[in-house]
Amino acid sequence: MEHSHRYFNNEKCMFFPCHSLPDNGEFNCLFCYCPLYPLGDDCDGIYKWVEHENIKIKLCMDCHLPHIPEHYDMIMDKLTEENLTAILTKSKDGA
Secondary structure (H helix, E strand, C coil), X not given: CCCHHHCCCCCCCCCCCCCCCCCCCCCCCCCCCCCCHHHXXXXXXXXXXXXXXXXXXXXXXXXXXXXXXXXXXXXXXXXXXXHHHHHHHHHHHCC
């Protein structure tokens, strides 16, 4: 892979695969815990909100977005200081 720093696969992980594998079989574990999760509805991934004991939980089991190597640049773009500041502001305001 040309940009090998953008891809990591750990088939020996006890949770592998944590999602179904994409059609091409390439599964990027680099973003094991999705860095876009805190963006809530602005993550651009596939998710659904469920309520459990009066707490809304974002379920991302059907999302492959962070596990596709070609999405690296998009993920890094979304993790700008502006977006992260907005996340912190929302959490402080209770939004």
